[in-house]
Amino acid sequence: MSNDYQYNCRHFKGYIPCRPHKEQGVECTADCPAREPVSGNILIIKLGAMGDVIRTTPLFERLKQEYPRARFFWLTDFPQVVPPTVDRILPFDPASLTWLRSLDFSMIINLDKDPQACALLEQLSADDKRGFGLQAGMPAPINQAADHKFRTGISDTYSQENTQHYLEEIFAIIDMDYRDEEYILPPSEENPLFGQKLGSMDMPIIGLNTGCGGRWKTRLWSIDNWRQLTELLTRAGYAVLFLGGPEEDEKNQYLADTTDGIYLGHFPFNQFITLVDHCALVVSAVTMAMHVAVGLKKPMVLLNNIFNRHEFHFFTDSTILEPPEPCECYYRPTCKKGETCLNDISPQKVVDAVIQLLPR
Numbered sequence: 001m002s003n004d005y006q007y008n009c010r011h012f013k014g015y016i017p018c019r020p021h022k023e024q025g026v027e028c029t030a031d032c033p034a035r036e037p038v039s040g041n042i043l044i045i046k047l048g049a050m051g052d053v054i055r056t057t058p059l060f061e062r063l064k065q066e067y068p069r070a071r072f073f074w075l076t077d078f079p080q081v082v083p084p085t086v087d088r089i090l091p092f093d094p095a096s097l098t099w100l101r102s103l104d105f106s107m108i109i110n111l112d113k114d115p116q117a118c119a120l121l122e123q124l125s126a127d128d129k130r131g132f133g134l135q136a137g138m139p140a141p142i143n144q145a146a147d148h149k150f151r152t153g154i155s156d157t158y159s160q161e162n163t164q165h166y167l168e169e170i171f172a173i174i175d176m177d178y179r180d181e182e183y184i185l186p187p188s189e190e191n192p193l194f195g196q197k198l199g200s201m202d203m204p205i206i207g208l209n210t211g212c213g214g215r216w217k218t219r220l221w222s223i224d225n226w227r228q229l230t231e232l233l234t235r236a237g238y239a240v241l242f243l244g245g246p247e248e249d250e251k252n253q254y255l256a257d258t259t260d261g262i263y264l265g266h267f268p269f270n271q272f273i274t275l276v277d278h279c280a281l282v283v284s285a286v287t288m289a290m291h292v293a294v295g296l297k298k299p300m301v302l303l304n305n306i307f308n309r310h311e312f313h314f315f316t317d318s319t320i321l322e323p324p325e326p327c328e329c330y331y332r333p334t335c336k337k338g339e340t341c342l343n344d345i346s347p348q349k350v351v352d353a354v355i356q357l358l359p360r
Helices: 019-024 050-054 057-066 094-100 115-123 144-154 156-161 166-173 192-198 223-235 246-258 269-277 288-295 347-357
Strands: 041-045 071-076 088-091 107-110 129-135 138-141 205-209 239-243 281-285 300-303 319-321
Touching: 041 057, 041 115, 050 288, 057 071, 057 166, 071 094, 088 094, 107 115, 115 129, 115 138, 129 144, 138 144, 144 156, 144 166, 192 269, 205 223, 205 288, 223 239, 223 246, 223 347, 239 246, 239 269, 269 288, 281 288, 281 347, 288 300, 300 347, 319 347
Parallel strands: 041 071, 041 107, 071 088, 107 129, 205 239, 205 281, 281 300, 300 319
Antiparallel strands: 129 138
16 A cells, blocks of 8 residues: 655654644655654663663764764663653563564664673664674674673673773774763753752752662661761761662661751652752762762762772762772672771761862
């Protein structure tokens, strides 16, 4: 059956009206003034973690410049943080996989070394595949440029010698040089409570993100250290705002009850972005909140022990603090000695770093 439907238009959905039709009333024809022809499909596979998805977004910005007419797909466990300008944002579920297997791609980029992501790359049809696939049923680099990032994942020795930050590494996977592209954060959402509680403050607000996520407990700074840090910061003339999610709620409430720091609660992710934006500086371990602060170009004092310090990249002046003695638990979820060496970083050292970055 012949028809005039514009299947190769960026706006075409096929199962619902397109956005220009809903907003402008235009029809799907060759002479539609909103028609935007596309040529080729590009798929990015970056499932998680949430912070890693956020810090992968500069890659999309560059790909859009290099392939302006491509239709972009992004498969992820965290669709809420993928740039809204991606044409098709897909959760990693059976419905998405069914559709993807029916498509032909000009390029597929898999940035995850998880077996399921690598297996999917092997199953999909594409002219150009980059990143990680399978060899003998095991994850493997599929192009030479991906070998460096692959080796950092299987050899602690090689990983500890690495001097490239994450963005340089993932750009190298697709044979591109990193050119200072920045994070693309999701749209933020204001909460009236933030303005009421924080809007009239005449002191710089220091955000203390007290959690570390569930996987790497070796990143957890003690609650007593957070309490001492809060007392030192308030004494030095700063306001302290405790940040975190549901896992940190009890801890942050206790800190707010026992210090002069402020805790407003935990909020949906889009509102959390706004809350972090109220801060003049953020103190955090390596967490999703760290990536939000980096994306907002907030000065940071980053507490790090188990990761290679060269991995991190900031868009404004920031400081990485580490224990005085090298950590023996490189990329380990639990400490070999029973107590994390992150606690060897003193609260006073953190205060000194805050004052140097943000003089009172």
